[in-house]
Amino acid sequence: MKIVITGGAGFLGSMLTRELLTRMDAGGAPLEADGITSLDLAPSPVDDPRVHSVVGNLADQTLLEQAIDHDTVGVYHLAAVLSGGSEQDFDLAMAVNVDATRALLERMRAVGQETGRPPHLVFTSSLAVFGGTMPEAVPEHWAEQPDSTYGAFKAIGELLVNEYSRKGFLDGRICRLPTISVRPGKPNSAASSFASGILREPLNGIASQCPVPHGTRMWLSSPRTAVANLVHAMGIPAADLPGWRGMNIPGICVTVQEMLESLERVGGQDARALVTDVPDRRVMDIVCSWPGDFDVERMLGLGFVRDEDFDDVVRQYVDDHLS
Missing domain, CATH: 3.40.50.720 (NAD(P)-binding Rossmann-like Domain)
Known part of the structure; x- marks a missing residue:
């Protein structure tokens, strides 16, 4: 089968x-x-x-x-x-x-x-x-x-x-x-692709652009x-x-600012400095219309799981793809 x-x-x-x-x-x-x-x-x-x-x-x-x-x-x-x-x-x-x-x-x-x-x-x-x-x-x-x-x-x-x-x-x-973060590889056509790019690229020593306000809430896994x-x-x-x-499906609610703070804690100040703000109205119109948090208590009761915190999510990428 x-x-x-x-x-x-x-x-x-x-x-x-x-x-x-x-x-x-x-x-x-x-x-x-x-x-x-x-x-x-x-x-x-x-x-x-x-x-x-x-x-x-x-x-x-x-x-x-x-x-x-x-x-x-x-x-x-x-x-x-x-x-x-x-x-x-x-x-x-x-x-x-x-x-x-x-x-x-x-x-x-x-x-x-x-x-x-x-x-x-x-x-x-x-x-x-x-x-x-x-x-x-x-x-x-x-x-x-x-x-x-x-x-x-x-x-x-x-x-x-x-x-x-x-x-x-x-x-x-x-x-x-x-939204899945941190994805390895190259950016894809998803409007939310930046949710990986502002972490993946700097961790690899490459400059990246953030297209949305830092207060934007993301529902991440x-x-x-x-x-x-x-x-x-x-x-x-x-x-x-x-x-x-x-x-x-359960995720964790993280603002873009909190994502960048995790990047700095895990990757250091040099990695954080590689991210610059370049607002993109096309991306904002899509991503900022999405909800940033959900009530998932019943889903957790069904046996689904969620990440502990976003620092651990960034460390997973480092362990799986950079170590």
Whole structure:
């Protein structure tokens, strides 16, 4: 039996693949899976005989049928056009984030009907589904009101996943992930990419620009914690899930100023001096519309976890990528 990861060749997909393999070695993989299929535009960088790559466009029906077959017990749907890219290219975002998501759900529905075993799905959504005037800490059942193309299309995806789950076509879990920081590698098209860039680049001796006010609140998670929560989400019994499958995954509320203070404590004054303020209205219009804190007590009760503090998040990056 296998788990499929769309976007499996990316940073988060690769990390998730490695963690699932570790769980398989220990006999504790979700749904007792013993293999992984990565569906992405490039092969998975993880070199393991249990990992199979299906390379191509998620919207290609033939590729979907190759990737998701009768051996599929679960799917992680990570692939998406990110926030900045969605705002710049509406049609591409619609094709990938909405049309391809529905094609994926239809393929899972067909497999479930053929096998009598609806596959589990973890759909990675975003706090961008929220917008408008919000309280200091967003409660669990706060209504979605996206202020961006990315948020709107993620909200559509959430509605589809919830309806396919309600109908019994699949067993979905909607994980609204915090912004992940610190991501290794190069900046991506996410409007929140700076949340890694203002730390990663200075820690590597490279200048970086901060595009938002220092008082901007961010809801953040380290990569390690985000992956641990994705693995956990797949294995939660359906009876323990809310009727509405949307879940605000735990993070920590940190201002940009506090992030820069953590950078200085961990990386020193020279690293902090490499960050300069260059306001970017395009980034502010997106990121500053997102909530910065959530009530996640029930999610913690379901076994999800959060980082202890942001200094530790920065140290994780140093330990994993610079040591």
